[in-house]
Amino acid sequence: MVTTEKQFAIETVSLTKIFPDWWGRAKVVAVEDLNLQIRHNEIYGFLGPNGSGKTTTIKMLLNLLHPTKGAAFVLGGAVGDPAISSRIGYLPEETYLYRYLTSRETLDFYGRIFGLPSEVRKNRVETLLEMVGLSGMGNRQIGTFSKGMARRIGLAQALINDPDLLILDEPTSGMDPLGTRQMKDLFVELTRRGKTILLCSHLLADVEDVCDRIGILYGGRMQIEGTVTELLQQKNELQIRSGQLSKSAIHKMQQVAAEDGVELSIENPMDKLENFFVNIVSKARQEKQRTSGAEAGTGITGFLAEKPVVRSENVLDKLVSVDVKAEPGQTDASTDQTTPPF
Numbered sequence: 259m260v261t262t263e264k265q266f267a268i269e270t271v272s273l274t275k276i277f278p279d280w281w282g283r284a285k286v287v288a289v290e291d292l293n294l295q296i297r298h299n300e301i302y303g304f305l306g307p308n309g310s311g312k313t314t315t316i317k318m319l320l321n322l323l324h325p326t327k328g329a330a331f332v333l334g335g336a337v338g339d340p341a342i343s344s345r346i347g348y349l350p351e352e353t354y355l356y357r358y359l360t361s362r363e364t365l366d367f368y369g370r371i372f373g374l375p376s377e378v379r380k381n382r383v384e385t386l387l388e389m390v391g392l393s394g395m396g397n398r399q400i401g402t403f404s405k406g407m408a409r410r411i412g413l414a415q416a417l418i419n420d421p422d423l424l425i426l427d428e429p430t431s432g433m434d435p436l437g438t439r440q441m442k443d444l445f446v447e448l449t450r451r452g453k454t455i456l457l458c459s460h461l462l463a464d465v466e467d468v469c470d471r472i473g474i475l476y477g478g479r480m481q482i483e484g485t486v487t488e489l490l491q492q493k494n495e496l497q498i499r500s501g502q503l504s505k506s507a508i509h510k511m512q513q514v515a516a517e518d519g520v521e522l523s524i525e526n527p528m529d530k531l532e533n534f535f536v537n538i539v540s541k542a543r544q545e546k547q548r549t550s551g552a553e554a555g556t557g558i559t560g561f562l563a564e565k566p567v568v569r570s571e572n573v574l575d576k577l578v579s580v581d582v583k584a585e586p587g588q589t590d591a592s593t594d595q596t597t598p599p600f
Contacts, residue, residue, distance in 0.1 A: 267454035355408065391440065
């Protein structure tokens with residue numbers, strides 16, 4: 259039975275895509291009989307090696323490709339519905355942004371595509387630049403950005419319409435460890451505030467840190483699916499953590515383990531390199547050391563926040579009270595009211 263109710267943010271039913279050859283004969287089975295059920299407010303890790311069908315699936319969810327058979331439903335509706343498309347934010351694997359536009363001009367352009375009034379666009383642009391750590395680079399052309407900085411502005415454009423669903427393809431590719439940590443924290447906070455994220459990444463450590471569930475594709479077929487804990491927890495071993503122990507206490511524990519027929523390994527735990535790196539850079543920032551790179555993001559504020567962040571005389575705090583839909587007689591004449599080209 260096909261369920262198109264709003265209980266799932268994304269649902270596919272026997273979704274299949276076959277690319278034919280020149281003569282129309284079946285040639286490449288990119289996606290085969292895929293059944294996805296992604297719940298609201300979760301981060302779903304969509305994994306697989308190159309050529310496994312991830313990007314093809316995303317394109318079908320965005321109505322950029324039509325399935326050979328099967329169906330896909332997003333946010334309770336058909337993928338081709340413009341009203342549904344306007345509630346999706348998409349960051350492709352490659353950041354296809356016009357290199358001669360500045361950061362502000364880029365975000366304003368996407369705001370116009372979504373038909374946002376000028377005052378709303380202005381407030382959202384400033385909020386997003388601040389959130390992704392590019393507030394000091396709003397007037398720099400995109401073509402001068404590093405790959406990591408381009409990914410930051412790409413994420414900002416995916417959020418300009420305040421979407422209910424975010425589809426992110428390699429969102430942290432090219433980012434430094436600090437930027438990666440900030441983006442992961444941002445993803446978790448976005449889902450806490452009601453959004454759903456479909457995350458594709460080859461950086462498996464990042465996926466492990468933030469995803470509620472993961473699915474692994476190979477050859478266009480779903481190989482396995484489940485929560486991170488279900489799939490990664492080793493049932494045949496135990497891990498014991500404690501404070502510093504004396505040599506005699508360690509010896510006694512090893513004796514107890516030997517009596518039970520198992521070998522006990524005791525060693526000092528290691529911190530993650532990511533944590534160590536973040537701590538060093540955070541210390542340098544606290545000391546106000548100079549940098550020409552991206553700044554630390556401010557986290558979720560403004561229209562993405564549940565409540566406005568209290569700041570003195572800051573126009574960004576007024577953003578949450580602005581009605582995105584222009585009142586009759588107050589339509590911004592310069593706004594392009596077309597729907598996004600999904």
